[in-house]
Amino acid sequence: MNKQCPPFAGLIAHHPGPCPVRGHGDEFHIATSVQGLPATEYFKVSGIRHCAEQSGGLCSFWMGEQLALYQMDNRALFNDEDLAPSTDANHELFGGFLGSLHISDPLRSQKRRAVEHVLGSQRFIDSIKDDIRRLAAVFLHQCPRTPMCMEKLTLLWVSQVDSYLPGILDCTIKSLDQYLQDDQFRDVVSGFFEQASKVISHDDRLALKQHEALKPFIKDLLLTNFDAIEQAPLTNLILGHFALWALPFTRKNIENLSTERALEIGTIIIATYDTTALSLLWSLAYIETSAHVKREVLLAASDSCTQAPNVIDLAVMEALRLGGSNPTALWRRTLKPCEIEHAGQRVLVPEDTQLWLDRWQANRDPHIFTQPEAFDVTHILALQKKDDTAHALCTSLLARNRYDINSFSMLNTRRNPRKCPGRLFSVNIQGLLLRELYGRFEVSSEGIDLSLRRHCAMPKPAQPGVLTLRPKHCGDQSDG
Numbered sequence: 088m089n090k091q092c093p094p095f096a097g098l099i100a101h102h103p104g105p106c107p108v109r110g111h112g113d114e115f116h117i118a119t120s121v122q123g124l125p126a127t128e129y130f131k132v133s134g135i136r137h138c139a140e141q142s143g144g145l146c147s148f149w150m151g152e153q154l155a156l157y158q159m160d161n162r163a164l165f166n167d168e169d170l171a172p173s174t175d176a177n178h179e180l181f182g183g184f185l186g187s188l189h190i191s192d193p194l195r196s197q198k199r200r201a202v203e204h205v206l207g208s209q210r211f212i213d214s215i216k217d218d219i220r221r222l223a224a225v226f227l228h229q230c231p232r233t234p235m236c237m238e239k240l241t242l243l244w245v246s247q248v249d250s251y252l253p254g255i256l257d258c259t260i261k262s263l264d265q266y267l268q269d270d271q272f273r274d275v276v277s278g279f280f281e282q283a284s285k286v287i288s289h290d291d292r293l294a295l296k297q298h299e300a301l302k303p304f305i306k307d308l309l310l311t312n313f314d315a316i317e318q319a320p321l322t323n324l325i326l327g328h329f330a331l332w333a334l335p336f337t338r339k340n341i342e343n344l345s346t347e348r349a350l351e352i353g354t355i356i357i358a359t360y361d362t363t364a365l366s367l368l369w370s371l372a373y374i375e376t377s378a379h380v381k382r383e384v385l386l387a388a389s390d391s392c393t394q395a396p397n398v399i400d401l402a403v404m405e406a407l408r409l410g411g412s413n414p415t416a417l418w419r420r421t422l423k424p425c426e427i428e429h430a431g432q433r434v435l436v437p438e439d440t441q442l443w444l445d446r447w448q449a450n451r452d453p454h455i456f457t458q459p460e461a462f463d464v465t466h467i468l469a470l471q472k473k474d475d476t477a478h479a480l481c482t483s484l485l486a487r488n489r490y491d492i493n494s495f496s497m498l499n500t501r502r503n504p505r506k507c508p509g510r511l512f513s514v515n516i517q518g519l520l521l522r523e524l525y526g527r528f529e530v531s532s533e534g535i536d537l538s539l540r541r542h543c544a545m546p547k548p549a550q551p552g553v554l555t556l557r558p559k560h561c562g563d564q565s566d567g
């Protein structure tokens with residue numbers, strides 16, 4: 088294609104970028120991988136976002152040799168089958184993980200079911216709610232009464248609760264929070280999603296080098312916790328994966344586990360706590376920096392508020408809109424020419440085009456959210472449609488066919504068949520942990536900076552701040 092001519096002349100605006108030959112390719116790399124800007128900020132400072140804003144939400148640009156389309160709203164423009172798998176670019180890191188399989192791959196549906204029939208089932212989640220609250224309280228009562236780093240707190244809290252919840256991971260002999268504090272494994276385990284995100288959000292192929300590093304951790308985790316996992320309820324995700332592979336759960340089979348399978352189950356295990364922990368960090372950070380919402384949260388956590396939807400769940404959803412735990416902008420690739428509709432016209436997008444969704448910006452769409460940058464739970468209430476019951480508003484918003492907020496998809500595709508199967512669990516557990524926290528403790532915090540951290544592909548607050556807890560009632564420690 089001739090780079091001097093706009094690729095979609097008269098249909099989609101084009102941003103030429105600083106270099107007539109490589110477009111934005113080199114600048115993007117320098118800005119994200121060297122200077123550490125989040126991808127969404129590159130799109131802003133480079134002028135790509137402004138160009139799209141002027142042109143109904145889309146614009147094209149060259150990312151080096153590759154034609155790219157930038158999108159800044161949450162419309163579903165493509166069919167999933169026309170796109171390469173979501174984690175195609177970093178599949179080496181994820182082994183047999185379903186995100187790296189084409190949507191038509193017959194193995195995908197079984198793999199997805201192995202997670203979705205547990206974490207996507209409201210009935211199952213309801214059955215473990217008391218356990219979640221009990222385990223949340225156990226952790227909080229063990230916490231020191233001195234200021235704690237909020238990022239570390241949320242990570243250890245979620246990983247400990249997930250380890251002990253019956254029928255999820257059942258790593259009760261050496262729990263994940265212990266691994267996260269273990270010198271041998273700490274770096275590889277806590278850095279895994281960051282590496283993966285660098286490949287896909289910063290287009291940084293060097294990050295792929297890490298791919299074998301997870302295997303020794305997974306083997307150690309499964310062998311050490313063998314007796315507990317072997318006796319776990321059948322919903323256990325690890326047992327579910329061994330069943331999927333038609334492999335008896337034995338020590339010998341764990342010893343001989345292929346890299347492909349070790350990375351697959353490793354991805355699932357880390358996804359279970361790591362994504363929720365980061366999301367919870369945003370929820371806490373936003374609640375703590377918003378006096379008005381915090382007051383309502385305290386009221387709701389005291390059980391004297393029976394209003395539906397509960398403000399704690401709304402706050403979790405609103406924090407997912409503004410923060411969340413997938414990179415600020417992500418891309419997938421077209422496998423064949425695809426026709427899309429834009430500004431009332433049909434446009435043919437060629438094969439091998441990078442499709443970038445700036446979800447950070449799309450979740451701040453001023454056409455949808457009245458004060459896009461503000462943490463305001465009425466934004467979530469305003470998304471309520473005729474058929475949504477107030478009680479189940481958050482669940483409705485998480486449905487596959489809802490595109491109002493993107494935090495659980497790479498791109499929004501029609502019918503969103505890849506939308507995260509852990510989303511219902513993740514949102515529910517955050518609400519329950521926050522209820523325990525604000526119901527039982529006086530919470531104070533300082534030093535939170537909500538702007539985006541530099542040199543980080545996952546979206547994190549620049550300063551997570553510190554949290555101090557004081558029990559509300561003396562003697563309340565006994566149920567911990």
Ligand code: HEM
Nearest residue numbers: 173186358359362363366412413495496497505507509513
């Ligand atoms: C706030 C928490 C979470 C966020 C923000 C999140 C985000 C995402 C995103 C953006 C995707 C990509 C979807 C796509 O390909 O378009 C995804 C997929 C996936 N997530 Fe999550 N996730 C979260 C929690 C979880 C949990 C708790 C699990 C538990 C195992 C999980 C397991 C998965 C799996 C298995 C996929 C692949 C789905 C597929 O390809 O069909 N996630 N998630």
